[in-house]
Amino acid sequence: MCPAVLGSRGTSFSKGLSKVEELDAGGIAEVIAAMLRESHNLRTERTGTVVALTDLDLEIAVEEPEHDPAGAYVRLPLGVRCTAWEEGYAWDQAVGVRSAEAHPLADALMSWVDNVLPVFIAIQQPDHPLADAVFHQLGADGEGRPTELFAGPVGWRDFGGIDEGFVDVARRRPPTLVVAERLMREGQLPNRPVWFYSLCGRTSGEADDTVEVVLNNNDVSGHFVDVGEHLPWGSGQGTVKSWALLVPAA
Numbered sequence: 035m036c037p038a039v040l041g042s043r044g045t046s047f048s049k050g051l052s053k054v055e056e057l058d059a060g061g062i063a064e065v066i067a068a069m070l071r072e073s074h075n076l077r078t079e080r081t082g083t084v085v086a087l088t089d090l091d092l093e094i095a096v097e098e099p100e101h102d103p104a105g106a107y108v109r110l111p112l113g114v115r116c117t118a119w120e121e122g123y124a125w126d127q128a129v130g131v132r133s134a135e136a137h138p139l140a141d142a143l144m145s146w147v148d149n150v151l152p153v154f155i156a157i158q159q160p161d162h163p164l165a166d167a168v169f170h171q172l173g174a175d176g177e178g179r180p181t182e183l184f185a186g187p188v189g190w191r192d193f194g195g196i197d198e199g200f201v202d203v204a205r206r207r208p209p210t211l212v213v214a215e216r217l218m219r220e221g222q223l224p225n226r227p228v229w230f231y232s233l234c235g236r237t238s239g240e241a242d243d244t245v246e247v248v249l250n251n252n253d254v255s256g257h258f259v260d261v262g263e264h265l266p267w268g269s270g271q272g273t274v275k276s277w278a279l280l281v282p283a284a
Contacts, residue, residue: 180283234262235273
């Protein structure tokens with residue numbers, strides 16, 4: 035299985051984000067609504083900190099960002115859900131890093147819209163341009179029940195030394211795909227959508243690699259400590275993260 039293109043990054047969210055330092059959750063929700071409407075031709079309605087994508091039966095929730103005191107990065111909690119699901123929002127901690135091109139908040143928003151939101155758009159409107167980057171495959175769980183996999187683009191950050199060999203492996207076999215294969219192989223999946231993401235990283239001064247796996251908002255990292263062992267870090271440092279959905283086939 036070959037997921038979508040590694041590190042897909044758009045530029046549409048950079049428009050109108052030159053003054054974002056003072057935005058609260060409601061202001062960020064308004065930016066999301068405007069950008070999805072103007073740049074991606076999606077009908078949106080904002081109510082407080084929630085943005086409804088009215089034609090797709092999707093909702094996006096925004097919580098207050100957590101800014102690094104030095105201004106180097108930001109953590110932005112963003113949730114998305116299909117309104118027909120009984121489960122709540124699928125939450126992500128979108129991280130943005132300051133660069134010459136973008137404020138950390140703009141970076142976090144672009145990363146989330148490029149790499150997380152498309153997974154949920156793909157199950158509602160497969161022909162939408164944002165869904166083009168999503169890998170879709172029909173398979174079966176461990177009990178033989180038809181199950182659809184939607185795997186999003188792989189987002190990555192290079193802290194130094196990551197080479198093309200690493201990029202190629204991460205593109206062809208991201209750790210999230212390893213998680214998906216294991217979930218499908220090991221037994222019967224619940225009769226409801228299962229969303230999850232993995233983040234694997236290596237940084238200077240840390241004895242062990244970082245492995246984070248979150249499934250339906252629950253940290254299950256301890257069950258998947260080896261999902262990134264195939265990544266050829268070499269002397270490179272950085273992170274690799276992607277999202278996926280497993281949905282019972284109709």
